[in-house]
Amino acid sequence: MNNNTGLKVSVLMLTYNQERYINEAIRSVMLQETNFPFELVIGNDASTDCTGTICADWQKKYPEQIVLFNRKKNLGLQQNFIQTYAQCRGQYIAICEGDDFWTDKRKLQIQVDFLDTHPDYSTCFHRVINYYEDRGTKSLSNGGQKQDTDISDLARSNYISNVSALFRRGLFGELPEWFARVSTYDYAIHLLNAQFGKIHYIKRPMAVYRQHGKAIWSEAGTDRKLDIALVVRELLMDYFKERRTDVYDNLRQSHAQICLNLIRHYTGKGQQEQIEHTEKRLLQYQPQWTMEDVKRMELPRPQSTTQRLAGFVKGMMKRGRAAVSRVIPLPHI
Structure with a gap:
């Protein structure tokens, strides 16, 4: 142009x-x-x-x-x-x-x-x-x-x-x-x-x-946000598949992680039909994986005591910063 x-x-x-x-x-x-x-x-x-x-x-x-x-x-x-x-x-x-x-x-x-x-x-x-x-x-x-x-x-x-x-x-x-x-x-x-x-x-x-x-x-709720993220990545993967393999591969990795997060969300809600639909969606772009691989990755990873403590401290600091930010005025031109 x-x-x-x-x-x-x-x-x-x-x-x-x-x-x-x-x-x-x-x-x-x-x-x-x-x-x-x-x-x-x-x-x-x-x-x-x-x-x-x-x-x-x-x-x-x-x-x-x-x-x-x-x-x-x-x-x-x-x-x-x-x-x-x-x-x-x-x-x-x-x-x-x-x-x-x-x-x-x-x-x-x-x-x-x-x-x-x-x-x-x-x-x-x-x-x-x-x-x-x-x-x-x-x-x-x-x-x-x-x-x-x-x-x-x-x-x-x-x-x-x-x-x-x-x-x-x-x-x-x-x-x-x-x-x-x-x-x-x-x-x-x-x-x-x-x-x-x-x-x-x-x-x-x-x-x-x-x-x-x-x-x-x-x-948008959590499921809607994750679905929006998946749709755009699916369209982008189709676009970049023959243009840039590195971009395609990184989009695939991101897509897989979002699918797993969505499956965990549906698991918490007990929505089996949505779980199965998302598993199929994931395998479409990860054909080297089996359903057993997906089931294993769906499980939340156990955290060590150190990781739990670090998460607790991080959460406390985040809440503290949020509280302080309430009294800081927004800048304007």
Whole structure:
């Protein structure tokens, strides 16, 4: 995809019924201080509250910079992303969902400066503050994160928060046909981009990732979350099987572990039919295993006294940090 507009960055923002949050999200983008032009492309998925009106007010204030799609019909998360993504014109794309926000005026400048001077990188991302709104607690993401990684690392697990990502637009051409079948787009888009360059991590926190009861991911139960993770990996495995065997193998390992976790979840619920379905799903991508292998791996591994003690101490420290975080205010631009 060529960029003939002179735009350096398109900020992609999806929103649906987020009237409590959307103002802060848009404000944090429009207050960015840069030496290049950028646009904000908003896909409002037929919200039934005041989200569309708030977005329209911002668009009137910045008519040359904000592109607003107030959809008349609800498309769902994935189609809203696909159609909004297609309208982005910048050399780079950044993401800020309608219930998240940025906390550093120089966020875009810092990330663009890095990618401009490192052409062998496809993506850069940064640390975020995870805000668990319903509990009022906060935590920092990416503890122990390596500074530079690649697609093989990303195939093991998704460590990129959407609100932190900046990536080059058009590296892989059009979105593949199967993209519409994933329930969340983030992991798929980051892996597709990572085929064409390394990934850089900036330790500086520059955004808040808000987790609350009405968010799509937060609303999903454990089984639904694990199933979403399996579906995207199955689609990605089919895509990478003939392209990158290392990526395919790492995705297979991750898929197997998620299957085992899902089986243990169903075992705790006594859901035998779901257990058997997930076992078959696992063996489809691990044909070298037998059902006896799977049954053996399903059993929880016994912990030593040292491991139990370490887990107890870790849990106490986590609860202590969570309690302290309640009195620490969230940063804002």
